[in-house]
Amino acid sequence: MYNAEHEYQIRERRYFIQYTQADRKCKNLSNSRLIAFLGIVFGALFLYFEYRIFGGLSLALSFVAFVLFIIRHEKEKRRRKLALSLLNINRQAIDRINGKWVGFTDTGEEYRDPNHPYSVDLDIFGQASVFQWINNTFTFLGRKLLVSSLTHPEKSISRIRERQDAINELADKLDWKQHFFAEGSSSKNEMNNPEPLCKWAENENHIFRNTWLVWSIRAISLATVLSLILPFLIGIGFLYITGILLLTQFSLFVMGLRLYRNTHKMINLHHDTILNYQRLLSKIECEKFKSKYLSELKSGLIDSNGNYASRQIKELSFIVDMMSFKYSPLIYFLFNVTFLLDYHCMIALEKWKKKSGSSVRNWLTVIGRLEELSSLSTIRYDHPNWDTPELTISKQNLTAKNMGHPLLFSSDRVCNNLSIKRSGHVLLITGSNMSGKSTLLRTVGLNLVLAYAGAPVCASDFKCSIMDIYTSMRVNDNLEKKISSFYAELLRIKDIIQEANKGNSILFLLDEIFRGTNSKDRHIGATAVIKKLSKMGAVGLVSTHDLELSEIEMDKEIDVDNFHFSERYVDNQIIFDYKLSPGVSKTTNALYLIRMIGIDEL
Template identity: 70%
Template sequence: MLNIFNAEHEYQIREKRYSEQFNKESRQYNILSNLRVVAFLGIIFGAILFYYEYRISGSLFSICALVTFVIFIVQHEKVKNRKELAFSLARINRQAIDRINGKWVEFTDNGEEFFDQKHQYSVDLDIFGQASLFQWINNTVTFLGKKFLKNALTEPETDILKIKERQAAINELAGKLDWRQHFWVEGGSIKNGTNNPEALFEWAENENHIFRLPWLIWVIRLISLATVVSLLLPFLKDISFLYITAILLLTQLILFIIGLRFYLNSYEVIDRHKDAILAFQKLLTRIERENFESKYLSELKSSLIDSSGNYASKQINELSLIVDMMSFKHSPLIYFILNVIFLFDYNCMIELERWKKKSGCSLRTWLTVIGKFDEISSLTTIRYDNPNWCIPGLTNSKNNLYAKNMGHPLLFSNARVCNDLNIKGSGNVLLITGSNMSGKSTLLRTVGLNLVLAYTGAPVCASDFKCSIMDIYTSMRVNDNLEKKISSFYAELLRIRTIIQAASRNNSILFLLDEIFKGTNSKDRHIGAAAVIRKLSKMKTVGLVSTHDLELGELEIDKDIDVENYHFSENYLNNQIVFDYKLYSGVSKTTNAIYLMKMVGIDEL
């Protein structure tokens, strides 16, 4: 079994190998660049020989130099591609090393665009934003992959069988490191890869009936053929044939101008996604050529073959070829000549509509498959980098959670302190007391984040973890809203009302309440917090409540509810507070607020 140090070592080996390969290819690239110049000069030299009456030797020299020049161009392009591949693979492995060493907080994509204050837990659990769960695990290279990852973290799967299928898929892809890294490289080649492909989907799924009319297709083909034939007739010196050719060319020019609007509308969409289409073809090919054993991945792969046995990569490659043909638009003179002689735009539109009729409605499915592979590959990073983390067991029992040696997944391993936790069933509420900075809030986030990971199918930061399917609700970072004239206390009431309303619909809920009702006086805080805990326990929900109100510990003796007391503690050594961040049974017996005040200079106490 690998451990985290083996994973880092593997990344280091790969980073070194690809860096060396990049340097080697760079040297070859520079050599070929110089050789191209030499070959080009050889062509010129042969032309000079030819000019000075050395016809045979000059011609032979120029031809040999030209052939050599073409060979060098082809080799130069191949080396360029290998160099770029090596550079990208080295960068990916360097980033993987940074992730293991805790430098992932410097990664630029932290998903802040998904920040939603109204979400039931994402803000409180640091799902998005700086130093977030998303920033840690995100490796996605496509818009849909990123979207699916966001959905997996905020709209957890509730079907146990589907979660288990995702677990098997993640476990399988963990053994395909080379495949995953090449997948990321090919996806990363998409310029503006995070652009929404919806416009492309709409284009592919919408028909342009004009260019599907059989009679129009025949007319376009006949006019083009007639024009070409008239240009090739050997007796064009006859003035009547010249008139016919002129009329045909003028007709095509008029048709070109009339159809230009339709052409430009289509071209604008596909030109914007041109490089993406080529990358999608490579990604689909990579998926199709790989063998997958897990049900989730094999079913995704099977959806890339249509009823006629055609592979998606082949069909999207046909689109790529048509798009390449349409790129002549960037060469105005050639583009104009092609249209006046061959009605080039019309023929391209006819081919596009033929492709859309056969494959257009499948494009959304293909890109969805790519996005799903992208999402799962990103989650697989957790499995590969942390092989000692456990695959959570999912139970059909209601509102249970058992964790052994559970730690906060975003904390660096050297700073992580693990604890055991056991929520025994409906109505069980764990009341967490303890001093400031002792670890209460971190424990709540540890529980929430590991549950989120469990429902995505990913490993969790624990040596053993079993849970049932529960909706997660939190009330931890509740702020006032001056614009809506809402105080922090009232905002917290609204959040707790949301939890109670959700519990009335479905009591398969785990709630995490941090420093409950801290925005009001101690008497009201105690009465209100006790009422909330009794209410939620009687509604058969489960959860954790952290508080400084030690008197709430008396709820444990209330026989009508199921409350258990736990606490964090601290020690004092050389006038310093020392926390062990370990969870103990019972109510906290220590406080440190006055001591902390004295430490910051407030000593008039």
């Protein structure tokens, strides 16, 4: 079996060498370009002093060399940029394997939603989160789709299985995937929301689709060009006609500025991004995929006439480049006064939009979906021993062997077995402070989230049915809404009960239920909640310090099993094994911990 870290290290060295070689060539070509430019200068000087043969030859050769050096320099700059991106990708991969991913900058903090059924409690977003761990997306849509797969998981078993096949296939395509990431991250505006671009592509500008206007612009432009060329061919002057035509085109140019101002603004904003989309679409189209999910995505890049998306984007890119002449104001002005360039470009854009505009949104979604799946596939590549979950058709089912917390470093991770095989089954988890109760609940929830996203899970064997996940773990008060933590917890549990009452398949994770009230009310309230949820057919885990609550297992009307975590004391220290065992906890450590901080009056 391969070693992911070793493979990343090999690639890191390879791309470091490629980067240094490309950087050296860039510096040499920059110097060569300067020498060629000096050759042009000296050639011009020789011509000035009437050394015509030597000066002309020097000028011509130097100019050709200067152009060639510019072309080669741009290619080497691109190679250097690509090598640097690949180098950083592999360095980041090594950090991820070594547990240093908590330093990655994109945490998805803005997606933390306290009203979401589980995302805050399960550390889906924010510092040290699932998103921070696996995110490799580089576009707005890719990031958004990854967020969606973690917060609104797929519920179709067949579709999840297709995603599993796609993720496993992408894990084996490490070279293609890294180059895909590298190409994508090279754009300056990759995280811009493409919605304005999509809407622009889908909306019609009827003015530039008007047949009368199209032919009028073509006729005026042709007449102007002929009036400029014919005097050189047949010696007849058209000075007045040429002047009138140029003045007419100048007037049209000024009038048209208002008509295509927004288009220019859109092109300026997305110019580099459009070029980047072309490269990304080309990479997808050139790759062969075996899985059904990926093949369907790729097929969405070919229209009914057999035209590939990359070719259509290339046509758009050419038109955009033509309109970008405005970065040289003089050339932009001359081309418009002489040829009405902007009018012809707007006409070409409308023709392109009519043919391909409605497909842009789908193309960008395909790119984003490949980013999302590729991000999830890093889990498979980095952890080949993790299990691909088996989805079952039973209403409520969860069986896991050697299940661990996905975000913990392997040396810190303790794995446990767990089984929920019937409707209404509740596991009541008791144990001392810091014994592992909350971690177990998050372990179950996180692995289910990954399973529904189609990703591998941290277990040697994992079977589950499709269930809606609800949690009540990190419940805080809200001063603005005048809601106490206890009442906030009641509202969370109310949501769970309402969903279960609809007949939905529910898995709940309740941590230290009703900790915000007195022990008597907590015991009575927790007993009532567990009974109600169990009778409604919901399944889940409840952690508690209330050892008396464990007596609920004796109630024959409901299905509750007791499990616990324990600890031992060695040399005046607490030793936790974090192993889940049947039965009720026999130990407590609160008083011991109180004494540890220096409070002896007990």
